[in-house]
């Protein structure tokens with residue numbers, strides 16, 4: 534069912550029906566946060582198509598395959614925990630060392646490619662180099678069709694977007710976008726948003742980094758561009774900032790039982806945001822973070838109260 538702000542709440546019954554179609558075994562009973570809340574996963578539509586995505590995804594810039602069996606087992610456990618709790622969106626990049634190939638192998642091993650929405654990036658100036666980089670991503674991720682291809686940090690944006698539009702027309706990728714994690718690139722991002730038919734932008738936004746609220750998030754809403762948020766924990770620094778500080782009691786009003794869920798719910802409750810991709814290598818973090826995909830989201834007044842605790846940078 535749809536809420537007033539077009540957020541879609543999937544009922545447990547609908548979720549199980551969807552997951553059965555995808556061959557996923559969803560273990561809602563595994564999720565303490567979900568059990569404590571309503572048992573519904575929060576999905577939002579990609580503005581250009583209406584396709585629904587869970588609001589919490591997975592960032593993999595630390596997913597390095599070092600050949601160690603223990604590392605592989607730990608990452609597999611994180612991926613299955615994420616998937617079992619309803620997670621679908623995975624963000625990677627060729628620049629993240631062996632992240633793409635590690636994911637490709639794990640996904641092939643688990644055997645549920647269609648359960649995931651795979652987003653990767655291209656980071657070249659030159660057109661031929663860019664196409665080779667994108668082809669390599671398909672090989673690494675072991676898939677014919679990528680879900681989202683993004684220009685990494687706006688590098689060679691005009692050139693790469695021209696290739697990406699061809700890739701979209703020929704169904705090698707379903708959606709295209711551009712990324713940054715630097716506020717000093719926001720002006721360039723704004724120009725590109727006005728010029729190209731983008732499905733997604735990806736940018737840095739958190740309870741302490743709120744610059745995106747000024748121009749880019751409203752522009753994304755106006756131009757019907759999806760927003761994927763990176764650095765929701767400010768590269769993990771937010772946990773140090775709240776170390777030894779109790780979670781505010783009022784955060785239970787929006788079904789929040791950890792600081793991680795507090796930070797994630799702040800980000801995904803912005804009406805322009807489609808989803809966020811917290812970096813996580815540990816299964817216990819995947820379980821905690823997926824808790825933010827369930828229950829209520831904070832309203833505008835609650836968001837103001839959340840932001841007031843932190844000094845924005």
Ligand SMILES: NC(=O)c1ccc[n+]([C@@H]2O[C@H](COP(=O)([O-])OP(=O)(O)OC[C@H]3O[C@@H](n4cnc5c(N)ncnc54)[C@H](OP(=O)(O)O)[C@@H]3O)[C@@H](O)[C@H]2O)c1
Pocket residue numbers: 591592593594595624625685686712713714735762763764765766767768769770772793810811812813814815817818819821822
């Ligand atoms: N320009 C770009 O396109 C760009 C730039 C930067 C990042 N990104 C994307 O955004 C993703 C997120 O960025 P990020 O990983 O650098 O920063 P982040 O999501 O702000 O923070 C990640 C850190 O938080 C920790 N963490 C995660 N969940 C936790 C929990 N529940 N409790 C305590 N600690 C927790 C992680 O630990 P563990 O790893 O130990 O679980 C990791 O150290 C990246 O993985 C990447 O996909 C894109």
